[in-house]
Amino acid sequence: MTQFSKLFEPIHLGPTRIKNRIFNPPHGTTLSSQGKVTDDLVAYHEARARGGVGLIVIEGMTFHHTYDYKGAFLYAGDDAVISGLSKLHQACTAHDVPVFGQLFHAGRAVRLSHDGSKSLAYSASSVADERYRTVPVAMPNDMVWEIIDGYAQAARRLAEAGLDGVEILCSLGYLISQFLNPHTNRRDDEFGGCFENRLKFLREILNSVRATLGAEKTLGIRISLSEFTGNAMSPEEMLKICQVIEQDGMVDYYSVITGSSATPEGWVRVFPPMAIEPGFVAGDSARLKQAVSKPVLVAGRINQPQLAEQILADGSADMIGMARALIADPDLPGKAKSGQVDDIRACIGCNQACVGHRLAHHPISCIQNPVSGRERELGVPKSIRTARKVMVVGGGPGGMKAAFVAATRGHTVTLFEKNKQLGGQAILAQALPGRAEFGGVITNLKRELEIADVNTVLGTEVTLDQIKTVAPDVVIIASGASAGLPEVEVEGAHMVDSWSLIRGEVNVGSRVVIADWACDWSGLGLAEKLARDGCQVRLMVGGIVAGESIQGIVRDHWIGELHKLNVEIIPYARFAGADSDTAYFQHMTSGEPIICEAVDTIVTCFAPKSENLLLSELGEFGGEVLVIGDAVAPRTVEEAVLEGFRAANNV
Ligand SMILES: Cc1cc2nc3c(=O)[nH]c(=O)nc-3n(C[C@H](O)[C@H](O)[C@H](O)COP(=O)(O)OP(=O)(O)OC[C@H]3O[C@@H](n4cnc5c(N)ncnc54)[C@H](O)[C@@H]3O)c2cc1C
Ligand SMILES: Cc1cc2nc3c(=O)[nH]c(=O)nc-3n(C[C@H](O)[C@H](O)[C@H](O)COP(=O)(O)O)c2cc1C
Ligand code: SF4
Structure with a gap:
């Protein structure tokens, strides 16, 4: 019934x-x-x-x-x-x-x-x-x-x-x-x-x-x-x-x-x-x-x-x-x-x-x-001849999917995550305004880990020594990425990166410029959050339209919300530097300067950096090593999950 x-x-x-x-x-x-x-x-x-x-x-x-x-x-x-x-x-x-x-x-x-x-x-x-x-x-x-x-x-x-x-x-x-x-x-x-x-x-x-x-x-x-x-x-x-x-x-x-x-x-x-x-x-x-x-x-x-x-x-x-x-x-x-x-x-x-x-x-x-x-x-999981010991480094979307698939196929899998929470960057993604449902990615993947009975170890940063101790047959590196910063001269400006801001680790003033190289969810989301908090926000877009890198329908709806909140959006703006209360941009086709005066804080949404230092040390490890997701190059959940799936389907 x-x-x-x-x-x-x-x-x-x-x-x-x-x-x-x-x-x-x-x-x-x-x-x-x-x-x-x-x-x-x-x-x-x-x-x-x-x-x-x-x-x-x-x-x-x-x-x-x-x-x-x-x-x-x-x-x-x-x-x-x-x-x-x-x-x-x-x-x-x-x-x-x-x-x-x-x-x-x-x-x-x-x-x-x-x-x-x-x-x-x-x-x-x-x-x-x-x-x-x-x-x-x-x-x-x-x-x-x-x-x-x-x-x-x-x-x-x-x-x-x-x-x-x-x-x-x-x-x-x-x-x-x-x-x-x-x-x-x-x-x-x-x-x-x-x-x-x-x-x-x-x-x-x-x-x-x-x-x-x-x-x-x-x-x-x-x-x-x-x-x-x-x-x-x-x-x-x-x-x-x-x-x-x-x-x-x-x-x-x-x-x-x-x-x-x-x-x-x-x-x-x-x-x-x-x-x-x-x-x-x-x-x-x-x-x-x-x-x-x-x-x-x-x-x-x-x-x-x-x-x-x-x-x-x-x-x-x-x-x-x-x-x-x-x-x-x-x-x-x-x-x-x-x-x-x-x-x-x-x-x-x-x-x-x-x-x-x-x-x-x-x-x-x-x-x-x-x-x-x-x-x-991918519809039918590949069968295995012998169960292998698989160690997954990183509990973001890619690592979680890889652990689930490898365990479902019959391997013995342990997933290590250095934070006390699973989810990786999806934890930040769900914290943007109107994006709470993105946390469903984490909920769903956690459930998959439970279903496949994956051994999950939280609060443990994997090192080479630890890999040697565990002695797995296969290591899947899913260590993701960290926030990146612009390579420009900044003198005396109050500049914060988007990840620190989402985590609530930094403060902003009331007149904010967002330097948005990424043109993705972060720039739009932080513009909305700060405008709702009462800040005057200028979203300086390093592309032809705000949210250029994300799906058009999501972007169009979000731009409508920003319009209602009086966020000023300026496209074709390449970030060039800043001093105490001014941010400098260059128009991406004319080359002319675009100057933003009376700025309290610059929020940067720049290219994340892959976190894969461990990889360079793994020469001494004799087993199979696979790298997936943002640890290869920062992209999105889609590629992390797909690469995690494919890697685990082939071990
Ligand atoms: C604000 C924001 C919004 C986003 N919005 C979206 C969106 O809407 N859609 C989308 O598709 N993508 C979005 N992304 C990007 C997406 O979240 C990432 O591309 C994706 O999470 C990458 O997955 P991953 O598993 O490769 O790496 P990560 O999510 O970075 O996870 C890596 C994990 O590995 C752990 N780790 C690192 N080193 C070690 C170690 N040595 N030992 C143990 N653990 C370790 C880290 O703590 C982390 O939990 C967003 C990103 C941000 C920052
Ligand atoms: C990728 C995609 C393609 C679609 N193509 C059609 C279509 O050919 N004809 C149609 O009537 N609706 C189409 N739709 C709309 C869906 O039928 C549906 O009405 C819409 O996705 C909302 O329902 P959902 O929230 O259950 O996805 C499409 C939807 C998606 C996601
Ligand atoms: S990719 Fe499409 S089907 Fe999958 S969660 Fe996103 S909206 Fe839903």
């Missing part, structure tokens, strides 16, 4: 029976190739099916030459997609998990190119897009009909592949939203003007897709009630649209998200980072549930079964989507069902290896779970 009784109730979406209420929402993986399913994509979804999810909705597929970027998307516009989809479907249904496919067309929201030249974008009307900076071509009437038929043909291919249902993406500011919204639809044919005409595109799509699918397959739509974007449709208008669609009787479910691709603030809500409250979308799904009778699905920062159960128990939705939660831990449903809730590796909303990779055109993964997207390489 599970503690999550609602979560594990079966449900029907149209003709499809689903064994529980957790679904894997559509998400682009960049695991396809040339528009087709690969073995990597099959393995990715099979891992989630095996982990106990009820339903998988595959990533948005394109289907028409006006938006056909096969390098990034599955392409349902020709029959070549069918066999791969069929393989994927069989791999999931073997675990009693039905599979739907999502169809989408981005309209004017075109970022990609076929050959580097700027692609033509098509939309309902020629209304410029703020985020993609495209001026689209208004679709001629016959092209609109061609696209409606394109949806039906693509749906036919999905059905031929055996998929159990089709979802039409009607939101996020993409093509269908562009037809629905009077701001982007200024047509004067039968698809523009009054409410009915603007709705006609969607209704024709649903009619033709339903005619293709018949009654045996499920048909759903994905919509946003709240787009968090100027010129958006209001929630009331979206509710009215859903009610009309409901009367037409074509769809079996509604899937609710928020946000839009049309503006930066709308985009933040599509992939809500940790700064946004978990489960914030449930209010919207609850409203829709009041307005329609068919099941309502919801997704958006629902990363734990307790919250999912609560949303179902409140009657705010009928199914719970977990995209990133299942990227972080595909086994979440099974663990929830069997009561192993503490073993769930909860997603922390960092957006780094999932959204970050996707938007940079790389296969998705997770900073906490490098197996995600690499199921065929």
Whole structure:
């Protein structure tokens, strides 16, 4: 008997029976190739099916030459997609998990190119897009009909592949939203003007897709009630649209998200980072549930079964989507069902290896779970012939993951950490404003150490003598990094480094300049902290935009917060030196000076230094030595954890 009784109730979406209420929402993986399913994509979804999810909705597929970027998307516009989809479907249904496919067309929201030249974008009307900076071509009437038929043909291919249902993406500011919204639809044919005409595109799509699918397959739509974007449709208008669609009787479910691709603030809500409250979308799904009778699905920062159960128990939705939660831990449903809730590796909303990779055109993964997207390489731990004695030096993210993996494979592992606490730099990372959830990395890794029964020794700095005493077969050096300082002349200035400030070891005055070489979380976070503490803050960015090195959605949201706090942000500012109350910068392209006067304190966010002195002494040690993470070169948790995993998987 599970503690999550609602979560594990079966449900029907149209003709499809689903064994529980957790679904894997559509998400682009960049695991396809040339528009087709690969073995990597099959393995990715099979891992989630095996982990106990009820339903998988595959990533948005394109289907028409006006938006056909096969390098990034599955392409349902020709029959070549069918066999791969069929393989994927069989791999999931073997675990009693039905599979739907999502169809989408981005309209004017075109970022990609076929050959580097700027692609033509098509939309309902020629209304410029703020985020993609495209001026689209208004679709001629016959092209609109061609696209409606394109949806039906693509749906036919999905059905031929055996998929159990089709979802039409009607939101996020993409093509269908562009037809629905009077701001982007200024047509004067039968698809523009009054409410009915603007709705006609969607209704024709649903009619033709339903005619293709018949009654045996499920048909759903994905919509946003709240787009968090100027010129958006209001929630009331979206509710009215859903009610009309409901009367037409074509769809079996509604899937609710928020946000839009049309503006930066709308985009933040599509992939809500940790700064946004978990489960914030449930209010919207609850409203829709009041307005329609068919099941309502919801997704958006629902990363734990307790919250999912609560949303179902409140009657705010009928199914719970977990995209990133299942990227972080595909086994979440099974663990929830069997009561192993503490073993769930909860997603922390960092957006780094999932959204970050996707938007940079790389296969998705997770900073906490490098197996995600690499199921065929790392999914099955390598077996060992003889157990070895493994000593891990450093209890940061890299060392903890390495210790877990080596122990899981059957080696005898001891992890040494010189501090009294595990976590390494993640302890500092979680102390920045709005970043407490980053501490989840530590919680999750600690739990893994417990599960694998790793012997952990805290408060012990490893030396060569100690290594000789322990006499391991393998030493994994995961000793991380320490704060770095700028190599500039500073006379009489009060200058402090970011790490000391986060640790509360130093004080600052009321007029602070942050010299931000790193352009990462530290500069943004300390600017926020100091501004909230009442300081006047100037963030001098050694790059083209504050937070240039971090994932764009996290950065954009943070810059908005700094704007509200009146933090002055000056880009292209190379730190050149300081004296008692002045900080000197150089513009990074003009070479001209930028002078900050009346400065009490300069906070530096500079290149950390790898801590690997021990390495140079290990010549005398006869065993195997591996170095991982920031000890190799300072980077992020993602590389530390991945390198820890790979190193431990090979010892
Ligand atoms: C303020 C801040 C915010 C950050 N935010 C993010 C973020 O949002 N996302 C992200 O991905 N990355 C972030 N980072 C970077 C990230 O935390 C590091 O890249 C990551 O922690 C590196 O992991 P690691 O295990 O290699 O090393 P570390 O985390 O540095 O851990 C090394 C550990 O080894 C221990 N150690 C060193 N020498 C010895 C010895 N001789 N014996 C025993 N123990 C020893 C240290 O005490 C330390 O605990 C942030 C860093 C900082 C400072
Ligand atoms: C890498 C990635 C790609 C996504 N691609 C799509 C997509 O193709 N279609 C879509 O409707 N939503 C897409 N989404 C949005 C998710 O379906 C989901 O609504 C969002 O991630 C919020 O849910 P979560 O907090 O459970 O991750 C994507 C999300 C991620 C993380
Ligand atoms: S990379 Fe971060 S946001 Fe993405 S799934 Fe992993 S923990 Fe969640």
